[in-house]
Amino acid sequence: MDFVIKAGQLLLSLSILVILHEFGHFFFAKLFKTRVEKFYLFFDPWFSLFKFKKGDTEYGIGWLPLGGYVKISGMIDESMDKEALKEEPKPYEFRSKPTYQRLLIMIGGVLVNFLLAFFIFWMVLYSYGESYVNVEDAKYGLAYHPLAHEIGLNDGDVITHVDTFKVKSVRDIPSHILLEEANHLTVKRADSTFVLPIPEDFGKKLLDQEVKTLAQIRMPFVITNVLKGDNADLAGIKTGDRIVSINGQETPYFTEATKLFAQNKDKRVDIGLIRNNTDTTVRCEISDKGLIGVHAKVDFFEETVTTYGFWEALPAGVSKGINTLVSYVKQLKLVFSKEGVKQIGGFGAIGGLFPPTWNWGAFWELTGFLSIILAFMNILPIPALDGGHVLFLMYEMVSGRKPSDKFLEYATIAGMVLLFSLLIFANGNDIFRAFFK
Template identity: 40%
Template structure:
């Protein structure tokens, strides 16, 4: 069932985005009087369809893309018979270069608008819930394995990233932070201001959600929320009104300190000092093999909850949408230098895993908006067979006044399709490899 939910979300998200992308091409083509012969969500073989006017609308059996076939356009259909005939007024090739350019950009523009709309809607509807920079500076961090690997320590107070203030805890692992040149965190440690460098290629350490949760967290004071009936804490005499002060002489103020102290004596007995009313008491508690004492705690830090007006959401959501594009462009550039590993690229299996195995509409639309912006960026790359390849040749025609020959465009289309197929094989292979290595 979990797999079906992941696949279902992926197929729904891609179908929406592909349908809107191809609709952008269809509407702009028809706007300029071009004949659109086919509109398909998914690739052949066709499983359903109907004819409306001059256009056949269909759904293909391979739901990883889609296409429109515009008369007189050299595309993946490789319709050489049509291209050998005299150009007709309704054909793509008969229209001015600027009109053809708008048609080729139509799908990208719709994906960008879709991404912005989704981000703006989610920001306006849901607002934000986060741990703020001020809370991080007040309480300090817990440095987990990845944080410790670059020199961060428990109790560090991270003041800024690359000399610039940040807003929330999650900004510490944002693409802008991890992809920056000569990046660093400014840290206050025991009253001293120091710099902790972000190593080049450090982003490669964040290959999955588990890694993101293994960098840093905020230190938080806590109170006892629940004592499990019959558990170790109850047997030791603790109640939810008590406050733990130390374990085996180690002072306890923050929850991670309690976890660490209990972890050292897992499966053994520990001396626990606690405050009960006005009295300071001590007791022996049996620590489980897991390093716990059968309690649940309540953090004494409340995340910041912020709601946005529509104007604020419009600005914030648009910024988020274009930040996705900027981060992906930067990451792609660093892949060519080897700083960012190509293992970070994901195909359909990886995308399905990002959606997850629970159906949460807010998360679904957030990921779909993210993919919409990435699709727009990827489609704009100057690779033949992508919209960006067509745009590149059209810009050349507009600047030089000479259009590339049909033969050249046909060969470029073939090369582009080989590149895209090779890329698809690579990312799917990447996905499969991750399944066996994670």
């Protein structure tokens, strides 16, 4: 069920982004009286799932969900339809239009995606605001990945600064270590505060071991709901119980308990509980997923919430969009390393970003994030992408000479080979992670 919900969110998100991206091209093409032969969501090699024609344009839905396209008359694109180019240019064709009009047609999709991201972030901040648990309010401290223990961090420590950056949320910590190449951490341990140096190879180790969560807020494992008929219910565990040990090993916090559950999959264990201030023990079976069938309390700490009025959210949304773009561009440098290249993912990795339950706030925030990525990736100067066409148009504007149709044809083929190779590699990484890790 989790897979279905995530896949549904991914499909809806990408469909919205692709349709609006292609509409950007379509809008400027129509504005400059350029004929659009096709407007498709998804690709339609050999056949389409649905189509109809209105005016000069065929609208439809293809069967291959890898994007979408508009086919513009008189343009060499991924369709590789060159027959019309053998004839004399017609007034309604792309190749007959002034350079500035062709440029606007090509950047229309990217422009719409950027504007869409800013609009989504604006509406999300207005509707939901921003909320997080401030690390200063984490009275039980933080729990860390084993790699963090190797550099001297202990569970219960609180990282207050990464270099000079003041940490607010635990999400800030790995991003600043990786993207800003931080040198040291300021750590609060009990009543003392000290500076902990970050080894030069720490970021590479995080990438190599594909660490998703470097730190998380520690909290007791207090049960708020027991799933009827599941293992915990059969063992007699009740709402309000607090798990404090497993097979005699103390687990005062949620992270310790879940770690031991994962180590004892498909086994029966003795679970120590505190129930109404009294110690008790039950014997419970752990599933093959390391679960016992309970929900844990997560609202031990008061969240820091920032709310925005309608117009206040506009500049905040634009700022969030710009910061998202800057952060994503910085992440690209990580790809050019043997550790970073393993992080490249395809549709599986993207789908994994969505929550397992339908949450409109999370859905729209991720859609805004993906809109930024789609815009940036499309403007890269790679033939077959919008950025490749823009590059050739800029060359034409500067030199006064238009690249030959044969050159554009070969460049488009090379670009398509590169893009399909990256697509296969990225989704191959997903398959490898799913079956071998």
